[in-house]
Amino acid sequence: MAGLDDGMTQLEAFANGVETRSVETVWIPLADGRRLAARLFLPANPAPVPVILEYIPYRRRDLTRLGDDQLHLWFAAHGYAGARVDIAGTGDSEGVMGDEYIAREQDDACEVIEWLGQQDWCSGAVGMIGHSWGGFSGLQAAARRPARLKAVVSVYSTDDRYACDAHWMGGCLIDDNFSWGSALFNYCALPPDPAVVGHDTWREMWRVRIENATLIPAGWMRHQRRDEFWKHGSVCEDFGAIACPVLAVGGWLDGYPRTVFNLVENLSAPCKGIIGPWGHKMPEIGFPGPAIGFLQECLRWWDRWLKDIKNGVEDDPDMRLYLMDPLTPDPVATTRPGRWLAIRNWPEAAAQPQTFSLGSDGTLVRGEAIKGAGKTCSVRSPLTTGQTGQAWCPYGQGRVAPDGAVDQRVDDALSLCFDLASLTEPLSILGTGWLRLLVSADKPLAQVAVRLTDVAPDGTSTLVSFGVLNLAHRNSHEFPEALVPGQSYDVQVELKPVGQIIPAGHKLRLAISSAYWPMLWPSPEQAMLTIDPAGSRLDLPVLAEGFESEPVIFGPVAQAPAGPSTRLIAGKQTRDRRVDVATGTMTLTALSDDGTARIDETGTEVSSSHLETMIIAPGVATSAEYLSECKIGFRRDDWQAHLQTTVRVTCSETAFHVTGSLVAHEGDQIFAERKFDETIPRDHL
Template structure:
């Protein structure tokens, strides 16, 4: 197009590390870069550049290259066509490799010596972690759907509770890493490389389960341990519909003026093709960011507000949310929000104001059915359907519900709500979940935010302690960040439960919790001073390229209750369908079947199973891997098993099993 620089795509470039490992890169190279060197943007992932992330890569890196910015997308060792075996998430080896790759990029004859790093999820995590290591050529980052605290804001644990997503993610990675490199790129070595992966790839769950506290394992890679380690500018992006919604505000609080936050209504996707709409012009903004920090262009992007957020307005849960009403606001400088406080009167109503000191004790006991929470959705969401939180009325039936009278004026909030209350428990610990809900005039209940706490972790996540039996203990539950307008005529509801399944796995016993409602305080973060702004939408409303669809994908979620057996089952079916990337002849398909089961009155009945089938095929060539991961428990142990089976054509060529029993550690 006019005014854009021509570029070429290098489908596979081998980069040899100092230890001899060859990593596979895909590079988008602006024309004439040898004579007119360019900056580069680097992304480092285990998700397969050739047949995994290529769809989104082809919506992004061509635009960068046309703007004179090279794109370098590299597969982590043991992934795609790269040599070796992956050794975990964000390991010292992975981060050291990333630093070595940045130095390699900066030393190329086509490079101007300045490198940016970006990514979503895994790539969003490691670009912040690499920034903290300060490789000299790294000048700026863009981190999407990431975390600064790997223990409390990732897919494993949350405030001392055990996320079911940990099993889902372990099963996913076992499946993803079991796939073969493409013979078209690696040649006859493909089978040897594949068998090496199958034999040696770890089952990540075994390691994660041995770290149930916020220990050194989780502190590694958590830049919140020392924000000052990051000295370069960062844009940190997330969506309210995603599990990583806390990170942008935490980043600006920790990094200060070096960081900019952007939070939209989105699921776990890049903002230029995310749902629900409205989207943001990520590509245009990213190019301005890279031009500012990688080639010194004075374009003023550093003067944009420190926080830009979409304030959701009158949102109705539905089987699919294509567009969320709301408005964009900007805060030039972020600071701790002023709180709008609420207390509970003797009638159980939430009222503006603070709890009254010395008020007569008002004890309420709650012991939720253990299947409370089936409207919770996924921890991280990829589609704007039932992966998102649904109408909360069903979950409210198993909860303690406190709410305001109909609001006399709009209430706008931005930040993290906080619940403080005195609790007592006839057990060593229990889980507590608090949900902030918008109740529409017709009774529809939209979840705005939620927070969970394992009460043994009430004073910190490194050294949990049992509760004093039947003694009042003051606790504080910090709910997730949100931006929302509660409209006049709606009600603000606080729903409190001792279960949030299947998102949160139950404690080994189910004693219930007594709350002193006279002590309860709910603090909502006021929106405060702001300016209404416009966030530009993408010029191209459909930036993702079209692939050849051989069979369509399907998705389905459903809950069954067997009243005779007293069991609730939560089912997930996700089939990508069989699709072919044009020009490669390679077709791929992934099928996920997952089921969680529990008896509403027996926490030890909990079980989860996730099965993945991954197919790769080309004329005359077909590979399949099937991974199955399972988690059960006793009162003393977590029990995890997994099996990996590989087929070449119709022939089984590999089978491996894993089994580990891990003591429960206040969880």
Template sequence: MIEFEPKDGVRFIKDVRVPTADGVELSLDMHVPVEADGSQDWATTPRPLLMEYIPYRKDDSPPYSGYHNDFAQHGIIGARLDCRGSGASGGVTADEYSVQEQLDGAAAIEWLATQPWCTGKIGMIGASYGGFTAVQIAALAPEHLTTIIPIYFTDDRYTDDCHYRGGAMRCYYDIGAYGASMIGMNAMPPYPEYSGQDWARLWEEHIEQNAPYLLTWLANQTDGAYWRSGSIRDRYEEIRCSVFMIGGWRDGYPNPPLRTFEHLIVPKRLLMGPWNHTRPNAAIPGPRVDYVSEVLRWCDHWLKGEDNGVMEEPAVQVYMQSYDEPRADRTETRGYWRAEQDLPMGERIWSLATGGRLIDEAEDQEGVDCYRYNPTVGTCGGLWSGGVPYGLPTDQRPDEIHSLNYTTESLTEPVEILGRGQVTLNIRSTAPVMAFAARLSDVATDGTSALVCTGVLNATRRTSIEEPQPLTPGQTYEITIDLDATGWRFEAGQRIRLSVCSADFPNLWPTPYAGENDVLFSKDYPSRVTLPTVAVRDAEGRATPGDEIDFKPGDDAEPYREAPNEPVWQIVRDVMGRRTGLTTLQSNVSRVSDDMEVRNKRTLDLWVSEDDPANASAKGRHTRHIVRRDGEMVVDSICNLRSTVDAFHCTIDLNITVDDLPHAQRRWVQSFPRQLL
């Protein structure tokens, strides 16, 4: 354990070794409140503690930074714990959210509660991975876990995570971002100035024994026991502490916060903004808010025992979005903050009808609309948001050309929706495997189409996501597609549009068979969309209603950019090769200290054939440079995933150099039969 000199009422404590049941030690850093005059010994002054539990290498962040420092300045110990097999922690890791990882976290809480510098009141906080671990460990109900604040989390690792959606396999993200990124991150060295005599053992252990998570995900293409161990869906009652959930409508996880809020039986609060997968003070699109102030008010009540009125405030606080020009570089969203005591329950049904109409009441007319499966549709839908700092959707009309579209008349009065809608379709296909994607859009008077939310179902999962069944070509099936949750206000004069196709490229990996699909609608085969309507708030003309909740403002934001000659997000058309591609670029630098910085760079090249949807490929490269006064280390990982009609083929190469000389190399090669994907 290393103690840093105090700064602004906080002392930074490095590398507290936390024991686990099997003898492996985890590494924890703390920002601890101290008196300016040094009159109190931090090690014997009990404080409540708020812990983040993630594998993203705490030692790559400089001391006295992040919200852990903010917590300490407010009288709460801000702690960050490296998961087993990552960063400066011992042990090995071959997968995310393992049972062992969850047990480690629960044990850490109970150990921390017994330390003389802790009051025994412990909370957990984290975004994405840290939100996942918070709800997973809360479901184990450790005695001293008092509250959790999960941000951008899931309750179901199969239906609502970055690997699968609606029984279809996600595409760009695991290769271009998280999945392939963790291969290199888990092979990076700890730092000798912190890990001391354990430095060499820890690094060798991580290099030689850690394994790519991605291979396990590809081997588990249907729901089942593997995905259940890290999911709290259907066992919400096992959470016994209070919960403050934070989510974003443009985040990749808009559904779990609403579903979890609905089922929890403990004190709870829900905050949903318009945000992507970036913390709410810095997220795009805005308005951004100072969410740390909201977290501290919650913790003052639950960790310090203050009666500050926070539990008398509305439990549901959501941003109701409205139409904006759909530009990928926009930083704000029109709308208003709405307050409710609970999630409202209401619905309104529109039926599909001939002539591309979406109508309030079903007609007697029978209709059948047909479209050809184009695996490149979806490029205007944005990028699934799990960490890439861009990806907002653009005008939907280029995608709508290759879709079936059903549109209402101009609305005579506003319509507001809050929650998850459903699309019921009667379909048939010429292919044995086919996905059906639904897009809900807000259409302006000039025809511009702004994406509200989407949903997808691999129709082989129409009755079960555990035991898929192929489609019989030409047979009619009724399927239900769950739309993503949203909060949206359609203004008077706008139109509501439902679009149906069979692709969401580059967010979903294409199903392998070419085909043509029918959508049927009649009294015998009703196809419809059901939206979760709520009471409409009054407003003047086309102005948005006034805010019903006030927040301290967050930070200013700018669209993400690299150098002028380095575009970060491109859709590419290979005209002669009849292929459509995606390229992405992302980089950052973390200045850890005067003696060290860490440079990260990610690139992705993804292609799909317009004529042969089985022919798709993705290559992600993730390079990390650790630059120190005493030398330079490079950890370079490359992941290639390609598909044929009956299998996925994955090659992974990991190369580590020290001062430009080869140091370590590992490789993995594996093929996975497609399970009706």
């Protein structure tokens, strides 16, 4: 096993006689009597080895099974055990879920780590790996400092649950709060598998989950400020609590690249960052590409910190960042052209600030503004502005995952735009930009959305980065303050980090709007913003002149083969926008249908779909409406269970109204159903 080439694909490794084994279900006992269900992946060699823990709620026996095979069997073939553990109340684990990232979940993680480290097949060292929730749980567990946790690989995660997660951005309520909240509402009430927990037990466990279900997105909406609810589980509250090494990974298209910078810049423990062009898919999948041999990078991390192999991983560059070449919106493109940069002293060695000033004539110029020059500019954007934007956390782009941004010209026409003259040489943006605005509004509550776009000679406008701010949160996310209409405020809007080249012959455009639907829930009234260009400026980090990167080399994509499955019904992803010509009301529908597949090893057929509908009229803020329908079903000769949940969100000027339903079927009969109806006051939102 030690003689394997790190670049060898898992298929080749198996063909060359590397044997692994998996244990379908192992019960991990907790101090309070509950048990968590785990699936183990072990090297055939009986010698004790470190174990890699993935701790998430997404059902190890069915929903994540094939991906678990590809990840953990690969590690097993390279000398590591793997443990895929379902969080309490999910999959076959006992208990109830409650909510995401609660204290009990983290307490359980520490117990799981200790139990794994005590097993006779384990050397005593534990690492944690995870994507999204699993990335969160790795950081949160690390902050608790369990003695056996020696290293973490955290992919697409956050250090700040309020400022950088699927709920709020710049103090604005974002669409993912409903999309993700609706999905979790369904996940929390799914049944266990009777083949694992027992045919006499599963119904009672399912009933308890349903009885304890809560309307998840409504619960999150009760916390509109950065209060203790969000501070809990936010490792930025004390970066010093994390003592074990962290490999932080992000994607420019994904919702979480900011976290990589925050961890690399603030952790005192060893920390390295990798950011590729990806959406919310693992780097070895790479959508958009290029994919990388990410599991080999993880293996180097584990070898150094779990086996104490002196392989020099601590001497890797601080950051390996993918600098993207220009690419106009393309419905069939699956790869982003560009190049990798290795940066050893981030950010000083690579990124230099460059200032751009706004002109009242719609120009953007390099250098500081002339104070007091020019006149103000105003914008009252239709509430349909934002229709060409991306989802807050896209999974990809183009026809395969149509949640990325398209040509921005429609939204540009509804915004206040400032254009830089055509570039005579490329401009390489690398990192986090900021827009400082001197702005007033005609309403006490208002929001501002900012976009950077790359405007080609033919007029095509491609999204580069964006940022948003609830102006009531201009000074604090914890203590918001309403605006005084007509009074000017000096505010700063943080832009999403990016690595992007604007080529010679193109223009950089700054677009400012007072609405950004469906990503942002609108303010109670349509507002007009008035901006003083002379008191405003754009600060961008640009690649340092003369910077030369050492070569960045990743291995070829490597995964283990997944267990056998049979596709029964093809999935599909669609996104459709329709406008009522008479009223201007815009309806956006997004369907994510995974179809139906049979897991051949268990005989279980799994189907799932999520349909979202978002509606708004161009001039009526209280017309905003969100609807969701989630369906997940399981079928086997001896078992048929199906769960359908719905969520609907509407509002008045003073409150949100959230309703939901849950209908569970066993076979053709209703097993249980519940309805929810909640009114939540708006708090400076």
